[in-house]
Amino acid sequence: MFALIDCNNFYVSCERVFNPSLNGRPVIVLSNNDGCAISRSDEAKKLGIPMGAPIFKYKSLIDKHKIVVLSSNYPLYADMSHRVMNIISGFTPDMEIYSIDEAFLKFRGYENYDLFTLASLMRNKILKWTGIPTSVGIAPTKSLAKLANKVARKFPVQTNDVYLLDSDNKRLKSLTYFKPNDIWGIGKRLTRRLEYIGCKNALDFVNLPEQWVKSNFSVVELKIQQELKGISNLNLESIKLKKSIATTRSFDKPVCDLDKLKERVSTFSLSCAEKLRRQNSISNVIIVFIRSNFFRKDLKQHSCSRVITLPYPTNSSFVLNNYALKAVEEMFQSNVSYKKAGVIVTSLSPSDNYQLGIFENEDYRHKPLMKIIDHINSKYGDKIKLANQDLTKKWKMKQEFLSPSYTTRLSDIIRIR
DNA sequence: TCTGGGGTCCTAGGACCC
DNA sequence: TCTGGGGTCCTAGGACCC
Numbered sequence: 001m002f003a004l005i006d007c008n009n010f011y012v013s014c015e016r017v018f019n020p021s022l023n024g025r026p027v028i029v030l031s032n033n034d035g036c037a038i039s040r041s042d043e044a045k046k047l048g049i050p051m052g053a054p055i056f057k058y059k060s061l062i063d064k065h066k067i068v069v070l071s072s073n074y075p076l077y078a079d080m081s082h083r084v085m086n087i088i089s090g091f092t093p094d095m096e097i098y099s100i101d102e103a104f105l106k107f108r109g110y111e112n113y114d115l116f117t118l119a120s121l122m123r124n125k126i127l128k129w130t131g132i133p134t135s136v137g138i139a140p141t142k143s144l145a146k147l148a149n150k151v152a153r154k155f156p157v158q159t160n161d162v163y164l165l166d167s168d169n170k171r172l173k174s175l176t177y178f179k180p181n182d183i184w185g186i187g188k189r190l191t192r193r194l195e196y197i198g199c200k201n202a203l204d205f206v207n208l209p210e211q212w213v214k215s216n217f218s219v220v221e222l223k224i225q226q227e228l229k230g231i232s233n234l235n236l237e238s239i240k241l242k243k244s245i246a247t248t249r250s251f252d253k254p255v256c257d258l259d260k261l262k263e264r265v266s267t268f269s270l271s272c273a274e275k276l277r278r279q280n281s282i283s284n285v286i287i288v289f290i291r292s293n294f295f296r297k298d299l300k301q302h303s304c305s306r307v308i309t310l311p312y313p314t315n316s317s318f319v320l321n322n323y324a325l326k327a328v329e330e331m332f333q334s335n336v337s338y339k340k341a342g343v344i345v346t347s348l349s350p351s352d353n354y355q356l357g358i359f360e361n362e363d364y365r366h367k368p369l370m371k372i373i374d375h376i377n378s379k380y381g382d383k384i385k386l387a388n389q390d391l392t393k394k395w396k397m398k399q400e401f402l403s404p405s406y407t408t409r410l411s412d413i414i415r416i417r
Numbered sequence: 418t419c420t421g422g423g424g425t426c427c428t429a430g431g432a433c434c435c
Numbered sequence: 436t437c438t439g440g441g442g443t444c445c446t447a448g449g450a451c452c453c
Contacts, residue, residue, distance in 0.1 A: 038422095187452080188451095190450075305447080
C-alpha cells in the first residue's frame with residue numbers, strides 16, 4: 001500500500017505554530033513580491049479567496065473580514081518541512097519527499113499491521129512535535145493515495161484526517177464523488193476536454209477506452225487511468241539530482257532599459273551557476289527568456305526565449321553569464337516594457353565525470369576560483385559579485401508582511417517571559 | 418497601479434545522418 | 436509521371452504538479 005501524507009495549508013500552519021493568535025482566523029500567505037495568495041487557512045478558503053488570487057483584486061474582502069495577510073517566509077517553511085519529513089522517515093524507509101509539504105510512503109511487509117492506526121500515530125506525532133496538522137490517504141496506488149488524501153481532507157471529522165481506501169467499493173465511491181479536475185495529473189485544460197465529451201466525474205474518465213486516452217491525451221494520462229483502476233504504475237522515486245535548475249523573477253516595475261535587463265539576467269545566470277555547483281552538476285544547455293506583462297493587453301507584448309547549446313558542459317559563472325547576456329542582447333526590443341525574465345540551465349550531468357572538449361575549455365581555470373567565491377559567499381553573505389551586477393541592493397523583493405525566521409535566525413528566536 | 422517560482426514530462430516538426 | 440526507411444538531436448510549446 002502507498003500512503004500520501006500532506007500538511008494542511010502548510011505555509012499558514014507554519015505561521016500559526018509561532019503565532020497562535022492566528023488560530024481560528026482567516027489567514028493567507030502571499031507569493032513573492034506579495035503578488036498572489038498561495039496558502040490559505042480553511043477560514044480564508046470559506047470566505048472565497050481562491051488559490052493564486054492576486055491580492056489587489058481582493059482588497060475589500062480582506063478588509064471586510066479582517067483577513068490576516070503575510071508575505072512568504074521560505075526559510076521558516078523549509079526548516080519546518082525538514083522537521084516534518086524527519087519524523088515521517090522514522091515510520092518507514094520507503095519514502096519519497098514529493099514536495100515541501102507532501103511525502104509518499106510505501107508499506108512493504110505491513111500486511112499484519114493496521115495502517116489506519118499507524119497513520120494516525122504518525123499524524124499525532126507530527127502534530128505534537130512540530131505543531132503542523134496533516135492528512136493521510138492510503139491506497140494500493142500512488143494516484144489512489146492522492147485521491148484518498150482528498151477524501152481525508154474533505155471529511156476531516158468523519159475520517160479523523162486519515163482515509164484508508166482498501167476496497168473496490170471505496171474506490172468507486174471516491175471516484176464518483178470527485179471531478180476529473182481533482183485527479184492528480186488532470187488539470188484545467190484536460191478537464192475542459194473531458195467535460196466536453198461528457199465526463200462528469202473521475203469515474204467517467206477511468207471508464208474511457210484506454211486507446212482513446214492514449215491517442216487523444218498521452219501516455220501520462222493512460223498511466224493515471226490505470227493507477228485509478230488499482231493497477232500500480234508509479235513507484236516511489238528515489239532522491240535524485242535535478243534535471244533542470246531555474247532562477248526566474250517578475251519585476252516590481254517594468255524594465256525598458258537593456259542594461260537593467262542585462263543586470264537581472266546576469267544575476268539569474270550566476271544564481272543558476274551556484275545552484276549547479278551546489279549539486280555538483282554541469283550544464284550543457286542554457287535557456288534565457290524575457291517577457292512583457294501579459295496582463296496588460298493595452299501594451300506591446302513581447303515574449304521570447306533562446307535555447308543555447310554550450311560548446312562544452314560547465315558550471316562556471318563566467319561562461320554561463322556570457323552566453324546569457326548574448327541571448328538578452330539578441331532578444332531585446334527597445335519599445336517593450338519587460339515584466340519578467342529568467343535563466344534555466346538544463347541537460348545536466350555530474351561535474352566530476354564528463355567529456356572534455358578538445359579545443360576550448362576554460363572550465364578548469366575557473367574551477368578553483370568558483371570554489372573560493374562560493375566559500376566566501378556562503379560564509380559572509382553574497383559579498384562577491386560581478387561588476388555588472390547590482391551592487392546597491394536596489395532589486396529587493398516586496399515583502400511587506402514578513403514574519404520572523406523563528407527557527408533559523410538566532411536573533412529571531414521567540415522570547416518567553 | 419498591483420497578477421509567483423521551480424520543477425517534470427510529452428509531442429510535433431524540422432534538420433540532419435547513413 | 437514516378438523519389439525510402441530508420442534513426443538522432445534540437446527547438447518550441449503545452450500540460451501538469453506543488
